[in-house]
Amino acid sequence: MPDVIPLRLEHAPSFRDCLDAVARESLMLGQSGAPSLERVQAFVADNVAAGHPAFVAWDGHQVLGWADAIPLWADGLRHRAQFGMGVRREWRGRGLGQRLGEAVIAAAHAQGDITRIDLEVRADNGPAIRLYERLGFVLEGRRAKGLCHRGVFFETVEMGLLL
Numbered sequence: 001m002p003d004v005i006p007l008r009l010e011h012a013p014s015f016r017d018c019l020d021a022v023a024r025e026s027l028m029l030g031q032s033g034a035p036s037l038e039r040v041q042a043f044v045a046d047n048v049a050a051g052h053p054a055f056v057a058w059d060g061h062q063v064l065g066w067a068d069a070i071p072l073w074a075d076g077l078r079h080r081a082q083f084g085m086g087v088r089r090e091w092r093g094r095g096l097g098q099r100l101g102e103a104v105i106a107a108a109h110a111q112g113d114i115t116r117i118d119l120e121v122r123a124d125n126g127p128a129i130r131l132y133e134r135l136g137f138v139l140e141g142r143r144a145k146g147l148c149h150r151g152v153f154f155e156t157v158e159m160g161l162l163l
């Protein structure tokens with residue numbers, strides 16, 4: 001089984017590949033492809049330096065999935081972290097999502113400054129919503145036209161986990 005380990009700078013190219021594959025295939029993220037490698041490297045470097053909760057499922061060669069909870073930047077919102085995750089399609093249904101989510105939540109607890117984790121998910125994304133409920137997230141609201149891919153709008157739901 002792959003390890004679930006903190007995201008490191010050396011993971012950036014494979015993390016980008018994984019993000020790109022999941023974004024393109026699932027259309028469940030707020031993006032339909034990954035940003036440039038330079039932007040992903042900057043994102044990883046910033047979050048590693050800041051010690052934000054960010055983990056990857058790593059088989060020693062490639063990133064198979066990720067999860068992170070990145071605090072919002074404004075001083076009045078820094079106690080809130082935005083959760084995101086994805087697992088390569090061929091690796092789903094084996095508990096990696098659960099392990100990644102648990103690792104991020106434990107790190108957010110340990111970090112101390114994060115008092116809530118927020119997320120937004122497509123309302124038709126049953127596997128993700130079931131996983132989030134198992135991780136302790138609760139439904140907080142619904143957003144019509146929350147996401148738009150290729151000209152098609154999707155309802156999203158907002159979920160939160162108080163630490």
Ligand SMILES: CC(C)(COP(=O)(O)OP(=O)(O)OC[C@H]1O[C@@H](n2cnc3c(N)ncnc32)[C@H](O)[C@@H]1OP(=O)(O)O)[C@@H](O)C(=O)NCCC(=O)NCCS
Nearest residue numbers: 026028085086087092093094095096097098121127128130
């Ligand atoms: C949401 C997502 C990250 C879940 O990842 P995952 O690794 O498949 O998650 P898990 O394996 O922990 O759980 C998925 C299912 O497999 C089941 N499962 C877990 N381990 C299992 C095992 N060993 N044997 C059989 N089933 C298992 C879980 O019970 C769960 O079942 P459910 O869908 O009926 O609730 C993944 O579906 C994904 O990447 N989707 C596309 C991107 C996405 O939606 N991201 C979230 C955007 S907000």
